[in-house]
Amino acid sequence: MELSGTILAGEEYEPVEGRVVVEEGEITAIEEAETASSDIVCPAFVNAHTHIGDSIAKEAGRGLSLEELVAPPDGLKHRLLREASREEKVEAMRRSLEFMTQSGTTAFLEFREGGVDGVHALLDAAAHIDIDPVVFGREEIDVLDIADGYGASGADDADFTSERNEARRREKPFAIHAGEVDEHDINPALDLDPDFVVHMVHAQQLHLERVEDDDIPVAVCPRSNLVTDVGLPPVEALLERTTVALGTDNVFLNSPSMFREMEFAAKLFDVSAPEVLRMATKAGADIAGLNCGVVEPGREARLLVLDGDSDNLTGARDPVRAVVRRAGVDDVKRVIQP
Incomplete structure (x- = not known):
């Protein structure tokens, strides 16, 4: 060819x-x-952070806070996920994945709710689509039997030491949300020695130094952070210190379009076009171990x-x-x- x-x-x-x-x-x-x-x-794009299961509730939750939207176990997304049938969730995810392939994404890093069953549902949705899911399961340690890694919600939600240790034992990556709402969960998250962290909106100088010293990549989702009114990640400062990749986050808040994420990042932050394209392609690939x-x-x-x-x-x-x-x-x- x-x-x-x-x-x-x-x-x-x-x-x-x-x-x-x-x-x-x-x-x-x-x-x-x-x-x-x-x-x-x-x-082609590598979307570094998604919640594709949220496809069942696009544009739901107007006016709700981040905690009301996504906090486990009773945030809106979790209630809607529990209420939807497996067939509804699989079909909704399939439609989002079809759009992602049409818009140039060939791989994505998914934090998947629902334990083992949730991972199976996502894999069913992606089965006949030309896209590669890199799935970080949640909620059960046994999810590591089938998932590519473990994706923790945040250090304020639970003690994820056991999950981190089990992921390390199985030589699978461990990732965690950190610094989305405030800075208090960042140090506990970094103490777990994650393979990468997501968000880092409220990263302070100490956190930036830790990320640099430990060579911890960061997936940022600026459109999502703007929608949920938590602030914006210090992209320029992060880029000076580590690998930074772009993700589109929750499908019910944002279209999973890397074009939109790139344009937003390029026009909002003081970063060059090649840097943004690298965030949307090579950086996510590096985090996922893709060549x-x-x-x-x-x-x-x-x-x-x-x-x-x-x-x-x-x-x-x-x-x-x-x-x-x-x-x-x-x-x-x-x-x-x-």
Whole structure:
């Protein structure tokens, strides 16, 4: 397979006119050459934090606080999840996953409620869709029998030492929400030596230093944080210290569109377009242990082809800024999944 056009190549996403050569699902070469194609070829997205189960209640909960929306066990999302049938939840998740693939996402890191049954339901929803779930189960230690890792709600909710130890014993990753509402649960979360943390909205200097010293990646979800009125993560400060990846968080609050998340981050924070694209691709891939997120030889060919001659993108002088700040699902021409 050969894909021609403007290639956003390497870890700096440098625009290169030419071709990407793919063999057996792997990028084998990038060849500079003149081409008549106006396509833009870039890495497909890796969504670093989702709650896809919330697809049953899109736009529910107007006016509620974060605790009223999502706090276990009686937050709105948990009540709605309990009330919905398994079939309803699986179908709702399937529809969200279909949209994610259409909008260029080929892998996602899911914090999945419902224990073992919840993980099975998500896997059923994704079974016939060209997308790879990296599932962090919750609520039961036994969820590690089937999940890729354990995703804890937060250090204020429970003592997750046993879950952390069991994940380590099984050589599976452990992740935890931290610093979403305030700073009080950040140190206890970091004490668990997580493989990554989510949110860090209220990170202070000490927390930033700990993240840097321990090389702990962070998944940030700025649109979700804005909707729930908890503040915004210190993205610039985090980027100076560790790997920072973008996630779209709860589906009932936000569309799981990485285009929207990138545009929001690029226009809100003092970060460059290549940095934001890296947050939406390579950073999430690195956290998930996937060999993608960069267009270079030796990487999996998880690629996104955009129509650079669409009404929205034609005339763009900077293709990286155009992908990050302007592009959308209507500009997607093809999604390549090995």
